[in-house]
Structures are given as structure tokens and as C-alpha cells.
Amino acid sequence: AQSVSQHNHHVILSEAASLELGCNYSYGGTVNLFWYVQYPGQHLQLLLKYFSGDPLVKGIKGFEAEFIKSKFSFNLRKPSVQWSDTAEYFCAVNADMIYNQGGKLIFGQGTELSVKP
Amino acid sequence: GAGVSQTPSNKVTEKGKYVELRCDPISGHTALYWYRQSLGQGPEFLIYFQGTGAADDSGLPNDRFFAVRPEGSVSTLKIQRTERGDSAVYLCASSSGLAGYGAGELFFGEGSRLTVL
Numbered sequence: 511a512q513s514v515s516q517h518n519h520h521v522i523l524s525e526a527a528s529l530e531l532g533c534n535y536s537y538g539g540t541v542n543l544f545w546y547v548q549y550p551g552q553h554l555q556l557l558l559k560y561f562s563g564d565p566l567v568k569g570i571k572g573f574e575a576e577f578i579k580s581k582f583s584f585n586l587r588k589p590s591v592q593w594s595d596t597a598e599y600f601c602a603v604n605a606d607m608i609y610n611q612g613g614k615l616i617f618g619q620g621t622e623l624s625v626k627p
Numbered sequence: 628g629a630g631v632s633q634t635p636s637n638k639v640t641e642k643g644k645y646v647e648l649r650c651d652p653i654s655g656h657t658a659l660y661w662y663r664q665s666l667g668q669g670p671e672f673l674i675y676f677q678g679t680g681a682a683d684d685s686g687l688p689n690d691r692f693f694a695v696r697p698e699g700s701v702s703t704l705k706i707q708r709t710e711r712g713d714s715a716v717y718l719c720a721s722s723s724g725l726a727g728y729g730a731g732e733l734f735f736g737e738g739s740r741l742t743v744l
Contacts, residue, residue, distance in 0.1 A: 514669075516669075544732070546735075552737075553736060553737045553738065554718070554720075554733075556732060556733075556734075559732060600670070602669075613675075613683075614672050614675045614683055614686075615660075615670075615672070615733055617662075618669050619667075620668065
């Protein structure tokens with residue numbers, strides 16, 4: 511069965527610090543990969559996505575992620591975090607899209623990021 | 628509306644009661660998903676519709692849970708004989724349902740928070 515593992519449950523950083531959140535998935539075939547963010551009191555929003563091509567993808571608000579196929583990883587990075595980045599971050603994988611239109615996303619357990627001003 | 632709409636936003640019920648949660652997806656989206664999110668966890672897949680039919684219901688925990696989408700738009704998640712363990716935020720999401728590029732990019736609603744006393 512597909513699964514997604516996020517290494518860190520809670521990360522605390524000071525403003526301007528660099529961020530890297532780990533994400534590994536278990537599926538040997540072609541995948542679509544996503545990072546979603548959930549700000550306090552808000553719904554899940556797409557941060558960035560990888561479908562194919564350049565393994566380094568850029569998303570909103572200065573976030574980027576790198577797909578490393580050999581490591582089954584899709585880590586999220588940001589060079590300099592802001593207080594407003596405080597949120598919960600979820601990595602997700604879709605391994606169904608070849609066989610089913612759309613397919614379902616499997617989410618990791620989430621990483622809570624707290625940025626101190 | 629422009630986004631995914633879920634009602635009610637909050638539902639408190641007693642153990643053993645029947646509950647219905649409603650989702651109105653983004654207009655034109657053929658794929659609709661139900662997830663369940665418990666505190667401190669990532670969204671857990673329940674069921675996914677492509678049009679009117681359930682394309683994948685492998686996440687439904689037991690036969691107390693049922694979902695319908697009779698006209699391929701609005702969906703209702705139905706929970707019979709609720710238990711305290713059913714307490715969670717129930718998330719609905721929709722997507723274009725297209726295969727390939729864009730597959731799996733989900734747009735989430737605010738969720739329905741269910742509390743079973």
C-alpha cells in the first residue's frame with residue numbers, strides 16, 4: 511500500500527532561518543507529488559506540486575521542493591521563513607492517476623511549523 | 628460558488644445518532660473526495676467519486692459510513708449509529724477529474740467538524 515512519511519512532527523524556527531521538511535513515500539511507479547499547507551483556522555491549500563520534468567519545483571510564497579526519485583523523497587524548502595509561515599504542512603502522493611482519472615491523494619501525518627518573530 | 632462548500636461547519640450529536648454531512652464541489656469538477664482528519668493527523672482518505680459513481684471506497688472504515696453523489700455534483704456523507712471515535716473533521720475536496728497533468732490536484736473545503744458525545 512502507498513504511504514507517505516513526514517520525518518518531523520513539530521519544527522520551531524526563528525524568523526529568517528532556513529527550512530527543510532522531509533517527506534518520503536513508498537511507491538515504485540510514477541507519482542504526482544504535492545505539498546499542502548493549512549494555516550491556523552483555514553482550509554488546506556496547495557503549496558506546490560510535481561507532475562513531471564524539472565525535479566526542482568517552485569511554489570507560492572518562496573517555497574520549493576525537490577523530487578529525488580532514487581530516494582523516494584520530496585522535501586520542502588524555504589531559504590528564509592517568516593512568522594506568517596506558521597502553519598501545518600502536509601506532503602501527499604497520488605499514484606493512481608495513470609489508471610484512474612484523478613485518483614486519490616495519500617497524505618503524510620503533517621509537520622507543524624512554528625516560526626518565532 | 629467559487630470554492631468547495633461544506634455544511635454544517637459544526638455538528639454535535641449523541642452516540643448512536645445518524646448524521647449527514649453535505650459537500651458542494653467547485654462547479655464543473657467531476658471528481659469529489661471525502662477525507663477525515665483527526666487532531667494531529669493528516670487527512671485520511673475515505674471515498675472518491677468520479678461523476679455519480681464511487682471510483683474508490685476503500686477508505687470507508689465500516690458499513691456505518693456511506694456516501695452518495697446522485698447527480699454528479701453535491702455529495703452527502705452519511706454516518707449511521709455514530710460512535711465517539713467518529714469525532715473528527717470531515718473534509719471534502721474536488722478536482723477536475725482529468726487524467727494526466729493536473730490529476731490529483733485537490734481543492735478542499737473548510738470541513739465539517741463532527742463531535743459525538
